[in-house]
Amino acid sequence: MAIRKVREEGDEILRKKSKEVEIIDDKIRDILNDMVETLHKYNGVGLAGPQVGMLKRIIVIDLYEEGTQIYKLVNPRIVKTKGSVELEEGCLSFPDQYAKIIRPEEVEVEAQDENGKKVRIVGKGLLAQALAHEIDHLDGILFVDKIIPGTLEKVTPEE
Ligand code: NI
Numbered sequence: 213m214a215i216r217k218v219r220e221e222g223d224e225i226l227r228k229k230s231k232e233v234e235i236i237d238d239k240i241r242d243i244l245n246d247m248v249e250t251l252h253k254y255n256g257v258g259l260a261g262p263q264v265g266m267l268k269r270i271i272v273i274d275l276y277e278e279g280t281q282i283y284k285l286v287n288p289r290i291v292k293t294k295g296s297v298e299l300e301e302g303c304l305s306f307p308d309q310y311a312k313i314i315r316p317e318e319v320e321v322e323a324q325d326e327n328g329k330k331v332r333i334v335g336k337g338l339l340a341q342a343l344a345h346e347i348d349h350l351d352g353i354l355f356v357d358k359i360i361p362g363t364l365e366k367v368t369p370e371e
Contacts, residue, residue, distance in 0.1 A: 260349030
């Protein structure tokens with residue numbers, strides 16, 4: 213496993229649309245594992261393919277809650293949403309920036325796992341937010357596109 217470089221604000225790859233993964237092989241599993249390692253290094257909740265320079269429809273999510281799994285999803289798509297809620301959000305590609313954003317309260321996602329098995333996830337709360345955020349990345353959509361005007365905060369990192 214290896215840490216991958218996280219692409220940041222201004223990198224045009226973040227604006228591109230990712231391609232469906234047709235064959236889920238060891239190469240894809242290696243990228244997913246690297247993405248999890250990279251996510252953990254930066255204490256992020258989620259990471260999407262384009263953020264590590266891979267225009268593939270793959271995402272990883274870890275909520276760091278007891279009893280929750282680390283999600284490694286291939287070709288995820290939202291099939292249903294319920295409600296909407298105002299949340300605070302950030303992104304590993306926009307270090308130290310946070311804003312208020314409207315997201316669905318609940319999302320239902322269909323995807324494949326790292327072995328190609330079909331999975332269906334009903335996410336609420338932080339899981340719903342992370343799924344929606346990461347799936348947006350696969351279409352070149354960034355959280356800054358959706359922020360409630362005037363709520364963007366830039367935080368000076370503490371040394
Ligand atoms: Ni992000």
